[in-house]
Amino acid sequence: MVFSTVGFLFVFLPLTVGAFVAARRCLGVGAGLAVLTAASLAFYGMWNQGHLAVLLGSVVVNCVLAAGLMPGRPWTRALLWAAVGANLLLLGWFKYAAFLSGVLFSAGVLGAALPARALPLGISFFTFQTVAYLVDRARGLAPHMGPWRHLLFISFFPQLVAGPIVHHSEMMPQLDRARASAADGAAGLFILAIGLFKKVVIADSLAYYSDVGFANPAGLPLINAWVLAGTYALQLYFDFSGYSDMATGLARFFGVRLPANFLSPYKATSVAAFWRRWHVTLSEFLKRYVYIPLGGSRAGATRTAVNLMLTMLLGGIWHGAGWTFILWGAIHGAALVVNHAWRGLGVVMPAALGWGLTMAVVLLGWVPFRAESLADAAALWESMLGGSGEIVRGYDGNLLGPAPYLLAGAAAALACPNSVELAERFRPTLPWALWTGGMLAVALAYVLGRIEPPEFLYYEF
Amino acid sequence: MSSDRDHRGMGAGWFLVVSLALALTPLVVGLDGLGFGPADAQFWWSDRVAAGVEGKAARTEGRGPRVIFVGGSSVPFAVRARSLEERIGAPVLPYGLNAGLGIDLIARGAARLIRRGDIVVFAPELQHFRSEGTVNPALRSDWLVMRGMEGMEDPLGHAPLRQWTALRSRWSRYRGQVEWETYAAIVRAIARLKGDREWMQFPGPHGYETRYVDDDGNVTFPRPGPRSPEQWGAWYVLEVAPENYDFEGSIGVRTLEWLARVCAERGAMLMVMPSCHATPPWVGPEFLERVSQREEQWMRIADRLGATRLLEPGATAVGADGAFDSFQHLNDRGAAAIEERLAAALRGVVGEARASRE
Numbered sequence: 001m002v003f004s005t006v007g008f009l010f011v012f013l014p015l016t017v018g019a020f021v022a023a024r025r026c027l028g029v030g031a032g033l034a035v036l037t038a039a040s041l042a043f044y045g046m047w048n049q050g051h052l053a054v055l056l057g058s059v060v061v062n063c064v065l066a067a068g069l070m071p072g073r074p075w076t077r078a079l080l081w082a083a084v085g086a087n088l089l090l091l092g093w094f095k096y097a098a099f100l101s102g103v104l105f106s107a108g109v110l111g112a113a114l115p116a117r118a119l120p121l122g123i124s125f126f127t128f129q130t131v132a133y134l135v136d137r138a139r140g141l142a143p144h145m146g147p148w149r150h151l152l153f154i155s156f157f158p159q160l161v162a163g164p165i166v167h168h169s170e171m172m173p174q175l176d177r178a179r180a181s182a183a184d185g186a187a188g189l190f191i192l193a194i195g196l197f198k199k200v201v202i203a204d205s206l207a208y209y210s211d212v213g214f215a216n217p218a219g220l221p222l223i224n225a226w227v228l229a230g231t232y233a234l235q236l237y238f239d240f241s242g243y244s245d246m247a248t249g250l251a252r253f254f255g256v257r258l259p260a261n262f263l264s265p266y267k268a269t270s271v272a273a274f275w276r277r278w279h280v281t282l283s284e285f286l287k288r289y290v291y292i293p294l295g296g297s298r299a300g301a302t303r304t305a306v307n308l309m310l311t312m313l314l315g316g317i318w319h320g321a322g323w324t325f326i327l328w329g330a331i332h333g334a335a336l337v338v339n340h341a342w343r344g345l346g347v348v349m350p351a352a353l354g355w356g357l358t359m360a361v362v363l364l365g366w367v368p369f370r371a372e373s374l375a376d377a378a379a380l381w382e383s384m385l386g387g388s389g390e391i392v393r394g395y396d397g398n399l400l401g402p403a404p405y406l407l408a409g410a411a412a413a414l415a416c417p418n419s420v421e422l423a424e425r426f427r428p429t430l431p432w433a434l435w436t437g438g439m440l441a442v443a444l445a446y447v448l449g450r451i452e453p454p455e456f457l458y459y460e461f
Numbered sequence: 462m463s464s465d466r467d468h469r470g471m472g473a474g475w476f477l478v479v480s481l482a483l484a485l486t487p488l489v490v491g492l493d494g495l496g497f498g499p500a501d502a503q504f505w506w507s508d509r510v511a512a513g514v515e516g517k518a519a520r521t522e523g524r525g526p527r528v529i530f531v532g533g534s535s536v537p538f539a540v541r542a543r544s545l546e547e548r549i550g551a552p553v554l555p556y557g558l559n560a561g562l563g564i565d566l567i568a569r570g571a572a573r574l575i576r577r578g579d580i581v582v583f584a585p586e587l588q589h590f591r592s593e594g595t596v597n598p599a600l601r602s603d604w605l606v607m608r609g610m611e612g613m614e615d616p617l618g619h620a621p622l623r624q625w626t627a628l629r630s631r632w633s634r635y636r637g638q639v640e641w642e643t644y645a646a647i648v649r650a651i652a653r654l655k656g657d658r659e660w661m662q663f664p665g666p667h668g669y670e671t672r673y674v675d676d677d678g679n680v681t682f683p684r685p686g687p688r689s690p691e692q693w694g695a696w697y698v699l700e701v702a703p704e705n706y707d708f709e710g711s712i713g714v715r716t717l718e719w720l721a722r723v724c725a726e727r728g729a730m731l732m733v734m735p736s737c738h739a740t741p742p743w744v745g746p747e748f749l750e751r752v753s754q755r756e757e758q759w760m761r762i763a764d765r766l767g768a769t770r771l772l773e774p775g776a777t778a779v780g781a782d783g784a785f786d787s788f789q790h791l792n793d794r795g796a797a798a799i800e801e802r803l804a805a806a807l808r809g810v811v812g813e814a815r816a817s818r819e
Contacts, residue, residue: 182473189480428476436476437483445487 001046003246004200004447012043016157017253021180032178033152036254040157044121047161051120055155058090062130063150071140080138084131091127094119099321122161124318126154128285133168135289142168149175158250162243164261165281171256179255186428188252193439194419195245200446202409203239209402210235214370218379221390225383229363231402232370234409237266240279245419264418269354271335271361272343282318286311297340304340309333324368324377331365504603507558509671510537511570511608513678514556518574521552525578526814528553528807531571531720532584532736533560535789537680539737539777539799548804551811555678557584560789561597562604564589565716569610572720577728580807580814582771583720583763586736586789587752589713590706590759606638606645684785684792701751708758717759721766730814733763734772737791737799739784749778771806 001008016039024032045052065083069076092100098114105113133153136142145153145168153171154160213220213228220228241262248258265278275283294307309330316329342349349357364381371377382388417425426432471479521527528551530536536557546553556571564585575581604610638644673682708714717733724731735756740749756774763770783795791799 182477186473186476186480189477193480193484428471428473430471430479433471433476433479434483437480437486440480440484441486444484 001043003243003250004196004204004443006447009196009444009447012039013250015039017180017185020178020254024179029176029178032254033148033175036157036175036178037148037152037155040152040155040160043157044155044160047121048118051118054090054094054120054123055126056151058087058126058130059151059154060147061086062134063145063147066134066137066150067144069134069137071138076138080134083134087127087131087134091123093117094123096317096321125163125165126160128165128282128318129154129168132165132285132289136168145172156251156256158247158256159258162240162247163279163281164244164247164258165285166258170259174256177255180253181255183428184252184255187423187426188249189440190249190426190432190436191245191252191419191423192249193436193443194422195242195247195249196443196447197439198238198242198245200242200443202405202412203235203237203242204446205405206231206235206238206402206409210370214372214376214380217371217376217383219388220380220383221388221393222383222386223392225380225388226363227402227406228380229367229384230410231406233266233363233366234406234413236366236370237262237413238409241419248419248423260420262418263420264413266359266362266413267355268358269349269351271332271339271358274358274362275332275336282315286315290314301341301344305337308336308340312336319369323374324371327374327377328365328369331361331368335361335365503559503561503597503600503669504607505671506669506674507534507562507600507604508607509674510558510678510680511556513674513676514554515574515678517552517677518554521554522576524552525576526551526580526730526811527576528580528582528811529571529574530555530557530582530584531568532557533564533567533586533589533789534558535560535586535736535738535791536584537674537678538684538785538790539796540803541796541800542677542679545800545803545807548800549807549811551580551807551815559597559600560586560588561600563596563601563712565712565719566601566604566610568716568720570608572723575723575727575729578814578817579727579729580732580810581720581724581729582732582734583717583768584734584736584777585713585716585759587701587706587755589716590708590711590755592705592707592711596712602639606648684790684796701748701755703755706755706758708762713759714762717763717768718766721763721768725767730810731763731766731768732771732810733760733768734770735760735774735777736789737777737779737795738788739779739791739795740781741784741788742781749775752778769810771810772802776802 001012003009016035019035019039020032023035041052041056044055062083065079065086068079069083094117098117101110101112101114104110133142133145137144149172152175153168156166156171156175159166210228210232213231217225217228244258244261248260251258259281261280263277263280265274268274268277291307291311294310295303296307297304310333312333313326313329315332316325316327319325319328364384367380367384368374368377371380518527518529528546528549530540530553534557536555538557540553540555540557542553542555554574556567556574558567558570560567568583571581638648670682673680675681721731723729735752738752753774760770760774777799779791779795779798783791783798785792785795
């Protein structure tokens with residue numbers, strides 16, 4: 001069930017909020033959490049019952065493993081490796097086995113490639129959350145949750161399928177005192193409205209033009225090629241940040257505050273700053289559990305560069321099994337290395353130049369991220385470098401169609417406050433109510449007008 | 462963040478009431494889908510097919526008897542007009558448009574072409590007899606606005622129940638652009654400005670671009686072999702349980718009755734046949750049996766109305782290797798198989814019709 005569907009907005013959500021409020025008020029916080037857990041499992045089970053079994057199996061096994069992870073015990077280190085390995089193996093089996101076997105088949109090592117499997121929704125996200133918990137448990141930084149709290153920590157439906165990736169230390173205390181209040185409801189509705197508007201009005205409207213362009217990437221005129229890259233950049237941003245906002249708003253209905261995931265990334269004036277603003281919870285995870293354990297920036301310039309490359313390559317692979325994602329990770333890894341080296345020179349770059357270079361890297365990077373193949377990515381890059389010999393073409397190069405959404409999206413991404421800033425300014429007053437209701441009304445008009453609403457892009461990851 | 466109420470505030474409770482009331486406006490008034498221009502890009506494909514067949518009808522007037530096929534998009538995918546007319550010695554007009562328009566709308570368009578002595582072959586798709594109706598309101602209202610259609614009792618009727626908000630309010634984009642002339646004029650102007658270029662760029666190698674429809678309304682892009690199973694689509698056709706169908710008051714039955722009257726008034730012969738389809742490789746013989754049962758049900762109504770059967774239930778099915786990209790869309794091999802059957806069935810009919818004219 002997608003957040004931006006009639007079924008979710010008009011049936012699932014009101015029923016869940018209503019049941020939670022009733023249970024919390026009449027029977028206490030335990031009953032409220034039980035309702036949330038049941039709703040979360042139902043939410044997940046509506047996608048695929050088989051994958052619900054995967055989720056439940058993962059929770060049960062990890063709960064048992066977590067119980068054995070006690071700092072200072074002789075077996076803890078080995079058990080942690082085994083536990084992390086088991087989680088990565090599960091992720092790898094669903095997400096990477098077909099790709100790897102295809103590579104080995106192409107190299108003549110295997111006689112046949114494995115078929116691609118349907119990916120359990122959110123497996124990339126809940127695996128990372130689990131790994132973080134297990135590592136912290138072994139370090140003595142996390143108490144044992146017990147099975148029911150562990151289950152809710154992993155399955156909490158607002159952020160189950162596409163994040164934000166939440167840390168146990170910030171989630172569990174909130175879940176333990178989860179409650180619904182009118183103030184939280186008002187704030188949640190406001191943030192939900194922003195997210196829904198971003199997703200269905202801007203991102204979904206840009207999706208058509210992006211799909212058209214990436215289906216035929218070769219031979220585009222120079223400006224059309226850059227417009228296409230910009231179209232996808234905005235579609236992805238409004239799609240994923242819209243989802244994150246909706247998740248944040250939904251969690252707020254239950255008194256839970258999720259961490260910020262997007263902080264106006266396209267305003268960044270360096271690639272390093274971009275990664276402090278884009279998918280913040282993933283960046284934080286990679287920094288805390290990959291980059292710093294590898295040595296971070298403490299072991300010399302060369303080792304720092306290697307660590308940055310390895311971290312970003314892992315970030316690329318996390319998004320999907322394919323050479324295009326690996327290339328995307330390599331581009332950002334290399335850009336971060338250059339960024340780091342530049343910073344070491346102590347020369348201050350003008351903000352406008354920094355922004356332009358950052359956006360060039362980001363837009364060029366989104367090309368392989370979205371392209372179906374390396375060949376398609378190369379074709380669009382060639383067009384972006386003027387390879388077609390044409391500067392611009394009229395409508396049939398996808399300029400006019402997306403223009404209103406592109407302009408509105410660019411203005412919102414570059415000149416407006418982001419949803420975190422807006423939420424800080426929010427007050428339950430009449431003007432804010434009119435804005436909230438207005439955004440929801442327009443967004444719902446779009447929702448009702450679509451027979452088959454597009455899913456969120458990050459559901460694929 | 463504020464507390465429940467501050468000195469300027471209305472209170473969180475009232476905030477929720479006001480914003481939710483405003484938010485639910487689209488649901489209450491039926492406002493859905495914003496913007497101008499054809500809401501469904503598929504309009505252009507059907508428009509191009511219809512324009513082609515209409516042009517051919519004008520060019521062949523008086524050269525009767527002509528064979529006019531009326532149905533969904535299965536018609537142009539199954540009927541190879543040029544080779545069929547060489548084999549039967551009569552002009553063939555395959556008036557088959559996107560089934561989502563509704564068979565009543567399609568039949569009214571085809572009826573404009575019918576002349577005395579013509580042979581009208583009604584080949585609706587099974588979905589047109591479903592009790593819920595299978596109308597695409599966006600496509601239907603695009604058609605009404607762009608091409609106009611007189612005499613429609615309920616132009617936006619027959620839509621699935623879940624689309625009731627889209628159709629029950631004049632604030633709806635669909636109903637609004639049909640019923641508000643100013644809105645319709647704006648839609649037409651923008652549509653003409655944009656043309657069908659948007660549709661022609663639609664991604665993928667499926668060939669549904671308007672440039673693959675020739676001046677006679679024939680689908681010309683090569684369709685060599687069946688697509689992969691995921692591309693079969695049209696799963697609703699597989700729901701062939703009798704309770705899903707209405708053989709008394711559905712859009713298909715009412716259109717059949719209406720077309721029988723039109724043919725009688727114009728002196729044309731009405732024939733019927735099930736829509737052509739391929740057989741998905743994963744279904745057993747019982748599926749085809751159920752399809753044939755449903756086809757037999759509506760053809761019995763046609764019998765009572767005096768229509769003649771051109772092909773019997775089951776005779777319009779081809780194997781899985783005859784599919785192009787869906788249950789109803791045949792590839793070259795499937796169309797060739799159907800042509801054999803149509804030619805054999807039509808030769809005698811055309812001969813008799815010609816003899817009676819003379």
